[in-house]
Amino acid sequence: MNKDQAYHQIALACLKSLRNTSASSSDAVSELYSTIDEAFQQQFALMLTELEDNRERLNRICELDPGINTLADAQAIALNRGTSH
Numbered sequence: 001m002n003k004d005q006a007y008h009q010i011a012l013a014c015l016k017s018l019r020n021t022s023a024s025s026s027d028a029v030s031e032l033y034s035t036i037d038e039a040f041q042q043q044f045a046l047m048l049t050e051l052e053d054n055r056e057r058l059n060r061i062c063e064l065d066p067g068i069n070t071l072a073d074a075q076a077i078a079l080n081r082g083t084s085h
Contacts, residue, residue, distance in 0.1 A: 006047075009039060009042070010036065010039040010043060013035050013036070013039035014032060014035055014036060014039070016035075017031055017032050017035035057077050057078055057080070061074045061077050061078065064077075
């Protein structure tokens with residue numbers, strides 16, 4: 001996930017919160033802050049998942065035997081990203 005996608009998801013959550021708010025002004029602000037916090041936490045969790053996936057691929061590349069494996073093997077591991085977030 002790139003920065004623009006993350007910001008887009010957070011903005012959508014904020015807009016949804018603003019659209020669905022029927023509380024007083026101070027409650028609406030509090031609810032919006034909660035929505036922003038939750039959206040950031042969700043994006044952060046996705047980034048952590050991507051980080052762990054990248055770490056696993058790097059570890060697999062490090063375990064390759066230079067006598068047996070080729071650069072193409074390492075590239076195949078690096079490019080195998082599984083499901084996209």
